[in-house]
Amino acid sequence: MKLRSSIVGVLALALMAVAGCGGAGEPTKASAGGSGLEKAKINIGMMPVVDTAPLQIAMDKGLFKAEGLDVSMVKLAGGAEAIPKLKGGSLDISFGNYVSFFAASAKGVIDLKIVSDGFQSAPKTHVVLVSKDSKIQTMADLAGKTIAINTKRNVSSMLVRVAAKAHNVELDEDKNFVEAPFPEMEGLLKAGTVDAAQVVEPFGTFIGQNIGARVIWDTSQGPTADFPIAGYAATSEFAKANPNTVAAFQRAMSKAQALAADRALVVAAIPKYTTIPAAVAGSLAIGGFPTTLNATRLQRVADSMKEYGLLDAPLNVQDLIVADK
Template identity: 30%
Template structure:
């Protein structure tokens, strides 16, 4: 229960619709909502699930949501395309310890290495999304040619069914969907490639329009503070956090018990985003990028 110490903030709450996709990276946000950290700091946050991550910038622009959780690549492509977005917080970062992000092949497919994906159809949660970019980077570092892979967009909730149907040969996915696919026998993990890439790079961002951030400075600070408090709670309450994740991502109880919770990292620095710019330019995804843009206000 919320303590009386911050009950007065409830009377002056700012309503925020927050667009997210169905992955556990948003665990600290879910906890901030369910455990009252957002409410404590005067925010009434309503989570709105968006199937395809690349649709989040448009939702922000239309004010369907005021804050969204795009991948860094979706965020940067939107900015490069002229949308005036900013990043106000992080979710999680890459880490050698994370095994719950990887590429899962359909059971029966003879895929064992990066080279085996050449000529295959691989489902990704968004064309140009971070997981696709990181997968291509992993293939490149393994000496394989990602240009020989046919990528198709598959939303997280449909990955198990699409893989089972044989529409794709593999999917690039993350916990908890990764756990469900493997747990049901639909697929097997070929590589947890995130553990083989540089550490400390943001996997998802909390973003908004610059106009909203400038006109709501108090809310931005409150949002960051609530996430920081929730992050500390996540680290010391892993089992409860898994149950809270289940309120936002529908999974069988058995799969939910095995969801990997990456260390939350709500504090975001501009330098972390600029690493992504370099990677994307190396994959010919960003021809030019406005150097004077303040990405993290």
């Protein structure tokens, strides 16, 4: 148990750490492998989580290099950090969750374009946990209860609210949710400070092992089955000024996402860019890695955001997508 707890602690540090990053690099002439690139050296924002395994696979397999791209991966503490760094130009493209990207775009915080899909939910990747002795058995029992999530008015609370509504329960962002980092949720459940917690891998696995927490709902089913979680975005200005560079990134990522269908490759990649040991990586639930951008799929996110008050007006996702080339 001490080993698992220490792993959770190390993961907490990894999620909070931010690697220093320099400028996004001056435009360079394309190499022979990337003829026509407006900019060969690019900075990509990423997070040390399972979701970004295809980026590591692309680096390992030389997929970016084959396209003439010289990629530097910049570690971010969280998706919210991507927005100012994209806007400021220290990142050219960044990984982030769709709820954050769509909300920032709709509010005029930043003019974004989605250039690659990244990650979608799968069984056990996003679950709702309760303590082993809790009287809560189903989502219907969460009426009037307190649920820990990592960020209010974002993908975590939305997934829980969608699931609760399917069980005829309406949850309020302010009354029913409390924010807490994923690594702290085990302690909150154990102490009874919260009634439930929405967690992602690897925390779902670790908390279950450490304190016997029970899964009462897997959000990768019902109305949020195969739900689009995250992708890669650039500013509209960057996408317009560097169409060949963006297309080269898309081609490399499409190949990497396809390779990530091989679980063994993902498991092997995880310890290279996270603090998750190889022995642990093999036991984790791993989501899906879509190979193409599909506006219909991503529209599910925007429509849910509008329904649950995370968008003031409907958002046409097609307008934000840079078509794969």
